[in-house]
Amino acid sequence: MSKIPKKTTKKLKRKKIPDEKLVLRTVRIAAILAGLFLVLSLLFNGTEYFFEGITTNYFEGDFIIERNYWDVIDYSIKVIVIVFEFFFMMISIGNYKELTGKPVKIQEILVLLGICLVQTIRSLVILAFVSIGLSVILFYLFMIQES
Helix, strand or coil: CCCCCCCCCCCCCCCCCCCHHHHHHHHHHHHHHHHHHHHHHHHHHHCCCCCCCHHHHHHCCCCCCCHHHHHHHHHHHHHHHHHHHHHHHHHHHHHHHHHHCCCCCHHHHHHHHHHHHHCCCCCHHHHHHHHHHHHHHHHHHHHHCCC
8 A cells, every 4th residue: 555645637527506595596586577577468468458559559649650660669569578478487497396306397388388378369460479489488498408
């Protein structure tokens, strides 16, 4: 036996496990943002009386821009709110499932898709763009997941 300790040339790489409090904090923040976007989405897309046209009701007579441009801005706001709602809900559920060590089930993803698509039932334009946005988000989340 030698008196000089042998140095290891290979270092062990450990997978860094995030702190449980940090993960719970991200779950809460994402859930709060998802809830905020859900309320905004229900206001913008669900109620006919208050927010039929977000921009067209308030800025129609004040500016020279045509009504079609205001409709594009109106649709964009509604689509972005729904897409952000889905994104933050998926982040919140995904982080919670990662914390518990379980994968996100396809039924949970389908329920979230259903919630988001039901909000677009009044406009086919919004439905089309939300479908495209949700497909892109699902593809992105599929590509970044660990094997």
